Amino acid sequence: MSEAAFVGIDTGGNNTRGLVLAKGRVVAARETPTDTSGGEAVLRGMLRCFRELEDAAVRAGVRVAALGVGIAGYIDFDAGTVTESPNLPLRDLPLRDLLREEAGLPVVVDNDANAAALAENRLGAGRGCRHQVHLTLGTGIGGGIIIDGRLYRGASGAAAELGHLVILEEGPQTACGHRGCLEALASGLAIEREARLRLEGGWRPVGGTPGASGRVSAREVAEAARRGDRTAREIWREAGHHLGVGVACLVNAFNPQAVTFSGGMTGAWELFSEALLESVECYAVPLARRAARIEPTALGGRGGALGAALLAEEEARRH
Amino acid sequence: MSEAAFVGIDTGGNNTRGLVLAKGRVVAARETPTDTSGGEAVLRGMLRCFRELEDAAVRAGVRVAALGVGIAGYIDFDAGTVTESPNLPLRDLPLRDLLREEAGLPVVVDNDANAAALAENRLGAGRGCRHQVHLTLGTGIGGGIIIDGRLYRGASGAAAELGHLVILEEGPQTACGHRGCLEALASGLAIEREARLRLEGGWRPVGGTPGASGRVSAREVAEAARRGDRTAREIWREAGHHLGVGVACLVNAFNPQAVTFSGGMTGAWELFSEALLESVECYAVPLARRAARIEPTALGGRGGALGAALLAEEEARRH
Numbered sequence: 001m002s003e004a005a006f007v008g009i010d011t012g013g014n015n016t017r018g019l020v021l022a023k024g025r026v027v028a029a030r031e032t033p034t035d036t037s038g039g040e041a042v043l044r045g046m047l048r049c050f051r052e053l054e055d056a057a058v059r060a061g062v063r064v065a066a067l068g069v070g071i072a073g074y075i076d077f078d079a080g081t082v083t084e085s086p087n088l089p090l091r092d093l094p095l096r097d098l099l100r101e102e103a104g105l106p107v108v109v110d111n112d113a114n115a116a117a118l119a120e121n122r123l124g125a126g127r128g129c130r131h132q133v134h135l136t137l138g139t140g141i142g143g144g145i146i147i148d149g150r151l152y153r154g155a156s157g158a159a160a161e162l163g164h165l166v167i168l169e170e171g172p173q174t175a176c177g178h179r180g181c182l183e184a185l186a187s188g189l190a191i192e193r194e195a196r197l198r199l200e201g202g203w204r205p206v207g208g209t210p211g212a213s214g215r216v217s218a219r220e221v222a223e224a225a226r227r228g229d230r231t232a233r234e235i236w237r238e239a240g241h242h243l244g245v246g247v248a249c250l251v252n253a254f255n256p257q258a259v260t261f262s263g264g265m266t267g268a269w270e271l272f273s274e275a276l277l278e279s280v281e282c283y284a285v286p287l288a289r290r291a292a293r294i295e296p297t298a299l300g301g302r303g304g305a306l307g308a309a310l311l312a313e314e315e316a317r318r319h
Numbered sequence: 320m321s322e323a324a325f326v327g328i329d330t331g332g333n334n335t336r337g338l339v340l341a342k343g344r345v346v347a348a349r350e351t352p353t354d355t356s357g358g359e360a361v362l363r364g365m366l367r368c369f370r371e372l373e374d375a376a377v378r379a380g381v382r383v384a385a386l387g388v389g390i391a392g393y394i395d396f397d398a399g400t401v402t403e404s405p406n407l408p409l410r411d412l413p414l415r416d417l418l419r420e421e422a423g424l425p426v427v428v429d430n431d432a433n434a435a436a437l438a439e440n441r442l443g444a445g446r447g448c449r450h451q452v453h454l455t456l457g458t459g460i461g462g463g464i465i466i467d468g469r470l471y472r473g474a475s476g477a478a479a480e481l482g483h484l485v486i487l488e489e490g491p492q493t494a495c496g497h498r499g500c501l502e503a504l505a506s507g508l509a510i511e512r513e514a515r516l517r518l519e520g521g522w523r524p525v526g527g528t529p530g531a532s533g534r535v536s537a538r539e540v541a542e543a544a545r546r547g548d549r550t551a552r553e554i555w556r557e558a559g560h561h562l563g564v565g566v567a568c569l570v571n572a573f574n575p576q577a578v579t580f581s582g583g584m585t586g587a588w589e590l591f592s593e594a595l596l597e598s599v600e601c602y603a604v605p606l607a608r609r610a611a612r613i614e615p616t617a618l619g620g621r622g623g624a625l626g627a628a629l630l631a632e633e634e635a636r637r638h
Contacts, residue, residue, distance in 0.1 A: 159572065
């Protein structure tokens, strides 16, 4: 009988990434834009990705034994449903059962940041850590917590909503209406909001014309910063400072061996990590600070899909 | 052979509370002021308390099998040392080994809030909860975390420093120099600071003369509030509001079945709990909020000593 393999799919507001993991090796991978025109479209996109990976698995001589899916949103893990998602048109969707019916395999559905945390713990920057906190830094901020080497889900699968740690009461608001939380102060959207405010104040980024539309993306702010733009550098430093306050809180609460980061913003690590570490030194309790290494992903953009495949492997073992 | 019993001692900056626990029942208890004139004095006070409880145990027909001690301070749990304490003259003290030598029994030393959390989980407001967060609200704010029914200590025993969650960057400072953390905004000392500022601004509390010294204790602010003083009520409400922000962060991170509270401030629960719950509703993620009950201690002032005795029982089982 051929080797068992596990498909992991990470569906975000922009891209859907999938891969096949067999014996700890990625034997096939693919990435497509996510069609967010409706819940049906998202589901069809996932299934298409799954079918293609299944075919690729056959060609690679392995047999897919389970499917794991990571979703940017609130997941009721035990029920296998997506309660709500900020960037995907999914609400109260019994995703696990729908996919199981179509795929005819064991399926597990989890929050994308949980999946990323697991991957980082097993294969990436948190390897060997018994306790670890992971943050996904993108348009929004997600979190995953590893305790005793396993994902910690809490009483109702809602643990690790770390983008919603409040670090500045009455501070700016997120898209979902929360005030002063990490996501409102240090996410990609927060960087874009700060940039917009500066543009309105007359800022003209060095070497770019993003001001024309009155908007500038976090990536464009990073590019301007790398060209030496002082305002752009300041925007990233401020985000790093806020992030560091949140990381200090996590260090004080969890006393982990590592705090790790993934997501699009980690591509600008050199622009915000110094300010982040300064804040951690300032706000963390020394005994806990000394125990924690603080590191960006070792898995690039693949962490979420890898973690989803690892979850699938755990699920298959249960069957 | 007589029934095994466990001595628990909770040493704080004001009082030392001790008790003997046998078969889940308290068979003797005592409370004395803590002599904080020096490290030696603190140690002598603990030993005196232990000897008296040992005698009481003999009279009650039980045999003391282990000693547990809860200390308000940073504890290196594995080493059994008190690294530092804000309110006790202890620093880098190998307390466990010193007590073990004197007592001739297994000894365990832990943070007082950890001990209180364990007691609340086994015998109090958190009974039956798999995951629980506990806050001790006194002069300072301490924390204890129960995960999977056991105390969570983190990578180096420094977990659950929940008084140091930052909820207002650049906010007011604690005695130990941390800014904007829960302890700086919602502890007994924070209430006293706010009261002092109001006194300086001309406030004269209803029915009291605490203004004479230019100081007023948190207890006096509570008394004034109960007499209908609007400023005093506002001070407690504000503390409750800040506490609720911190509790929301803990709910979002840990998704516990319960968040529980003990310590002197819980005596004024009716003065701040409404504001606390309002903040939680505002800042917590609904899925996590619904899972968590939020309740004051069911053990009065005895939680710390009870928890220390429960730790002693666990320690004895290991031998």
